[in-house]
Amino acid sequence: xxxxPHRRRVAIALIAAISVGAPARTHAQPTEKPKNxxxxxADLTRDSVVKFMRFVVASGLGVSCSYCHGAPNVPFDxxxxxxxxxxxKRTAREMLRxxxxxxxxxxxxxxxRGTPAIEVQCITCHRGSPRPLMLEDTLGTxxxxxxxxSAIATYDRLKQRxxxxxxxxFSQRSLNTLADRLIDQKQLAEARRMLELNIQExxxxxxxxxxxxxxxxxxGEKDLAIAQYRRVLExxxxxxxxxxxxxxLTGKAP
Numbered sequence: 001x002x003x004x005p006h007r008r009r010v011a012i013a014l015i016a017a018i019s020v021g022a023p024a025r026t027h028a029q030p031t032e033k034p035k036n037x038x039x040x041x042a043d044l045t046r047d048s049v050v051k052f053m054r055f056v057v058a059s060g061l062g063v064s065c066s067y068c069h070g071a072p073n074v075p076f077d078x079x080x081x082x083x084x085x086x087x088x089k090r091t092a093r094e095m096l097r098x099x100x101x102x103x104x105x106x107x108x109x110x111x112x113r114g115t116p117a118i119e120v121q122c123i124t125c126h127r128g129s130p131r132p133l134m135l136e137d138t139l140g141t142x143x144x145x146x147x148x149x150s151a152i153a154t155y156d157r158l159k160q161r162x163x164x165x166x167x168x169x170f171s172q173r174s175l176n177t178l179a180d181r182l183i184d185q186k187q188l189a190e191a192r193r194m195l196e197l198n199i200q201e202x203x204x205x206x207x208x209x210x211x212x213x214x215x216x217x218x219x220g221e222k223d224l225a226i227a228q229y230r231r232v233l234e235x236x237x238x239x240x241x242x243x244x245x246x247x248x249l250t251g252k253a254p
Contacts, residue, residue: 035082039096056092060122061130062167068092095122129167135174139194140181148190152197172202179211188215206235210242222249230254 034040034049057063068089070079084090103119125132133141135158143151155175162168175198182191192215198208213228226249232242233254246254 036084039093039100056122059128060126062126062128062165063130067130127167128165129162134177135168135170136178136181138168139174140178143178143182143190148193152193155197170201172198172205172208175201176208176211179208179215183211183215188219191215192219204235206232206239209235210239213242213245217245217249226250 032046034044034046037044037049040049040052053065057065057067061067065076065079065081066074068086069081069083070086099120099122107113107117107119131138135155138158139151139155142154158168159170163170168174175194179191179194179198182188182194192212195208195212195215198205199212202208209228210232213225213232216222216225216228226246229242229246229249232239233246236242243254
């Protein structure tokens with residue numbers, strides 16, 4: 001764990017970096033000094049702590065104060081900010097210690113790091129989401145627990161909420177990665193659904209079409225596989241592996 005003086009330098013540096021851009025709030029705020037600070041320096045002013053926390057929750061995790069300090073339906077003025085009851089607050093403390101160690105000990109040890117040296121912040125990993133998971137990991141967890149239909153529904157909800165933000169990568173890469181994992185696990189029917197979704201979302205991309213053609217071959221759906229290989233060549237006319245598969249399946253050169 002970093003020493004208290006080092007944590008102080010990290011916290012003050014972060015606060016200085018964000019103070020100009022801290023989002024405004026209209027809630028009435030109590031004026032007493034912050035209590036029960038265990039990672040941030042105990043002598044920080046309340047305004048400094050509030051600015052830092054606003055940056056963490058709004059920009060870093062995309063949540064509100066109640067995520068760590070109170071139940072969603074608790075009025076803001078009734079929140080006990082000093083309480084350690086909620087596990088999310090205790091987790092946040094450990095995450096702040098981790099950030100302090102990365103910035104104070106690990107990154108400075110990297111040779112030729114460059115100037116100015118960029119430091120890690122909560123947003124670096126969380127990207128505006130409370131759980132810093134890749135899209136394929138989130139969908140894969142839902143699929144394993146609830147099935148492919150739920151995974152597709154989750155994709156739609158996340159896309160509606162997060163498009164235009166950088167919490168999730170909605171390019172073809174995420175669904176391709178998930179499909180590849182499913183293929184490795186012999187879950188070909190589920191991989192097919194993910195690839196069909198990918199093609200629907202990215203009709204200009206040839207590689208999910210090519211992977212779908214391979215999956216369809218494995219599922220014994222020869223005619224559909226041939227159609228997909230032909231679609232690959234419409235999108236990528238010089239892609240020789242698709243030409244070879246078409247020739248093998250149809251007995252003639254495409």
